[in-house]
Amino acid sequence: xxxxxxxxxxxxxxxxxxxxxxxxxxxxxxxxxxxxxxxxxxxxxxxxxxxxxxxxxxxxxxxxxxxxxxxxxxxxxxxxxxxxxxxxxxxxxxxxxxxxxxxxxxxxxxxxxxxxxxxxxxxxxxxxxxxxxxxxxxxxxxxxxxxxxxxxxxxxxxxxxxxxxxxxxxxxxxxxxxxxxxxxxxxxxxxxxxxxxxxxxxxxxxxxxxxxxxxxxxxxxxxxxxxxx
Amino acid sequence: xxxxxxxxxxxxxxxxxxxxxxxxxxxxxxxxxxxxxxxxxxxxxxxxxxxxxxxxxxxxxxxxxxxxxxxxxxxxxxxxxxxxxxxxxxxxxxxxxxxxxxxxxxxxxxxxxxxxxxxxxxxxxxxxxxxxxxxxxxxxxxxxxxxxxxxxxxxxxxxxxxxxxxxxxxxxxxxxxxxxxxxxxxxxxxxxxxxxxxxxxxxxxxxxxxxxxxxxxxxxxxxxxxxxxxxxxxxxxxxxxxxxxxxxxxxxxxxxxxxxxxxxxxxxxxxxxxxxxxxxxxxxxxxxxxxxxxxxxxxxxxxxxxxxxxxxxxxxxxxxxxxxxxxxxxxxxxxxxxxxxxxxxxxxxxxxxxxxxxxxxxxxxxxxxxxxxxxxxxxxxxxxxxxxxxxxxxxxxxxxxxxxxxxxxxxxxxxxxxxxxxxxxxxxxxxxxxxxxxxxxx
Numbered sequence: 001x002x003x004x005x006x007x008x009x010x011x012x013x014x015x016x017x018x019x020x021x022x023x024x025x026x027x028x029x030x031x032x033x034x035x036x037x038x039x040x041x042x043x044x045x046x047x048x049x050x051x052x053x054x055x056x057x058x059x060x061x062x063x064x065x066x067x068x069x070x071x072x073x074x075x076x077x078x079x080x081x082x083x084x085x086x087x088x089x090x091x092x093x094x095x096x097x098x099x100x101x102x103x104x105x106x107x108x109x110x111x112x113x114x115x116x117x118x119x120x121x122x123x124x125x126x127x128x129x130x131x132x133x134x135x136x137x138x139x140x141x142x143x144x145x146x147x148x149x150x151x152x153x154x155x156x157x158x159x160x161x162x163x164x165x166x167x168x169x170x171x172x173x174x175x176x177x178x179x180x181x182x183x184x185x186x187x188x189x190x191x192x193x194x195x196x197x198x199x200x201x202x203x204x205x206x207x208x209x210x211x212x213x214x215x216x217x218x219x220x221x222x223x224x225x226x227x228x229x
Numbered sequence: 230x231x232x233x234x235x236x237x238x239x240x241x242x243x244x245x246x247x248x249x250x251x252x253x254x255x256x257x258x259x260x261x262x263x264x265x266x267x268x269x270x271x272x273x274x275x276x277x278x279x280x281x282x283x284x285x286x287x288x289x290x291x292x293x294x295x296x297x298x299x300x301x302x303x304x305x306x307x308x309x310x311x312x313x314x315x316x317x318x319x320x321x322x323x324x325x326x327x328x329x330x331x332x333x334x335x336x337x338x339x340x341x342x343x344x345x346x347x348x349x350x351x352x353x354x355x356x357x358x359x360x361x362x363x364x365x366x367x368x369x370x371x372x373x374x375x376x377x378x379x380x381x382x383x384x385x386x387x388x389x390x391x392x393x394x395x396x397x398x399x400x401x402x403x404x405x406x407x408x409x410x411x412x413x414x415x416x417x418x419x420x421x422x423x424x425x426x427x428x429x430x431x432x433x434x435x436x437x438x439x440x441x442x443x444x445x446x447x448x449x450x451x452x453x454x455x456x457x458x459x460x461x462x463x464x465x466x467x468x469x470x471x472x473x474x475x476x477x478x479x480x481x482x483x484x485x486x487x488x489x490x491x492x493x494x495x496x497x498x499x500x501x502x503x504x505x506x507x508x509x510x511x512x513x514x515x516x517x518x519x520x521x522x523x524x525x526x527x528x529x530x531x532x533x534x535x536x537x538x539x540x541x542x543x544x545x546x547x548x549x550x551x552x553x554x555x556x557x558x559x560x561x562x563x564x565x566x567x568x569x570x571x572x573x574x575x576x577x578x579x580x581x582x583x584x585x586x587x588x589x590x591x592x593x594x595x596x597x598x599x600x601x602x603x604x605x606x607x608x609x610x611x612x613x614x615x616x617x618x619x620x621x622x623x624x625x626x627x628x629x630x631x632x633x634x635x636x637x638x639x640x641x642x643x644x645x646x647x648x649x650x651x652x653x654x655x656x657x658x659x660x661x662x663x664x665x666x667x668x669x670x671x
Contacts, residue, residue: 018281063281
């Protein structure tokens with residue numbers, strides 16, 4: 001048993017940390033980093049979606065808690081939660097052709113879909129409905145990785161909680177559709193990448209050709225798929 | 230006699246013109262409202278302070294700065310289902326937390342929280358009439374310290390009843406650890422209160438407060454400082470706080486003796502634990518930190534017969550008392566935020582091989598201090614700072630350092646003789662056994 005000098009030193013170390021939370025960084029004031037409502041406010045809370053975004057570097061000192069619902073950490077571009085289906089803003093076309101590749105690669109097999117049919121009974125390259133069981137999805141991103149049409153992408157929305165877990169956790173086509181503009185906003189780097197630009201141009205070219213064909217003879221081609229609003 | 234109701238209440242709190250009024254007032258205002266309220270906000274303060282020690286914010290969701298958190302917690306605890314295990318001894322199971330809480334509350338009953346009123350009293354030793362501060366204590370017992378030690382040792386009974394009646398092996402283990410620890414640390418705790426009794430010449434806590442108001446704080450002497458330190462360490466062990474929280478070590482025995490308790494019964498254990506923290510802090514403040522008195526300046530001179538002066542002085546004194554108590558409680562939070570849990574054998578050897586001998590030696594050194602300083606000059610500490618005083622500080626200080634050094638050296642020798650790591654390894658199997666011979670040869 002020593003004389004306890006190490007215990008005293010340890011106490012000074014912890015006391016220093018304690019005092020520094022009041023003296024440096026965020027702890028110096030009662031204010032929140034992103035502004036907004038103050039800790040002493042009873043009822044004023046930031047409206048959902050307007051919470052300040054707090055980023056902390058390795059140099060953050062003192063208090064470093066991010067008070068989640070009122071403040072939030074930024075989501076990085078590669079951050080992924082659940083898959084979404086993308087429709088193009090210009091023409092409202094769903095990119096998905098219902099090829100079923102995503103359903104095949106999905107490791108927990110949580111994707112299934114039905115193929116759309118034209119009035120004549122022939123299959124049309126778009127999904128009639130598309131389901132993902134969100135309780136089963138393991139956020140691996142394989143579906144987005146394998147999709148040949150860049151139609152299924154990983155979203156960043158992680159606030160999925162609700163009060164019902166039987167019906168609402170199976171997302172249908174309506175729940176899954178997001179616009180390409182939204183995707184361009186959440187994934188600016190991927191949107192501007194050479195791969196995706198080339199893919200978009202290819203698809204656009206195909207669509208133009210199809211349009212020309214349709215304009216040339218409406219009776220010859222298959223019926224144009226209905227736009228999904 | 231007294232017509233003004235405020236004055237009547239005040240007079241009854243400090244003296245006893247209406248005999249039953251102070252009891253009712255202390256019970257309703259103090260023990261039913263103020264102390265549980267203080268304890269509730271102690272929990273809040275502990276969570277906030279422990280959070281800051283870990284660079285966090287702490288509770289801040291319920292109310293501004295999380296100030297309504299204790300109320301939310303209380304509502305949650307009260308509305309939870311109360312489960313008594315089928316195999317448990319029902320009556321004892323229900324009784325145990327109540328016993329603990331009562332022990333903590335009874336401890337607070339003899340603490341002088343303020344100055345009270347200045348009254349004349351005959352000194353039993355000299356038959357002279359002296360001024361006596363009533364100390365704003367709920368009850369003034371001539372042998373208050375003895376009573377306090379008696380009721381605080383009820384806690385180990387409550388803990389053991391809880392562990393035994395639960396019929397759960399973890400609860401029983403926790404209770405056994407707890408009894409071993411509480412009984413062991415009670416010895417240095419009691420021994421380290423004796424120097425205060427020696428200096429003041431009375432067992433009454435009000436008397437000890439009076440002595441410190443006149444003689445100076447008892448902590449301001451080397452034996453007083455050592456006794457105060459031992460008292461604080463032993464008190465932390467007595468209230469099962471980290472680093473002495475083996476009885477409820479959650480990583481080893483779930484929650485120890487209150488494993489089988491839920492809802493408000495668990496809440497009572499929680500309340501009792503913090504209440505006894507408050508009680509031991511109040512005790513240490515009263516014994517060594519001079520209660521509600523300020524250093525170098527006695528509020529006694531401000532006391533007169535007017536209500537205003539009495540209210541003012543007592544408000545100030547209660548504030549000073551609360552500040553000292555809060556400081557001690559903060560030290561307990563600080564220790565908890567710093568030190569990891571002790572090992573059982575070290576816990577015991579620290580109590581019996583270090584604290585108990587040191588507090589006995591300290592008692593002798595306190596007697597030296599008493600003979601050099603207190604008895605001849607009638608000043609315990611800073612009343613008379615002269616050559617004698619400094620000589621006494623140097624002498625007793627050196628004696629304390631010598632005592633600690635010798636104890637430490639003896640402990641080192643003891644450790645060298647008993648530490649399993651220092652004993653050369655030997656075979657656990659007798660080598661005379663024939664199969665052991667073959668194994669060894671191979």
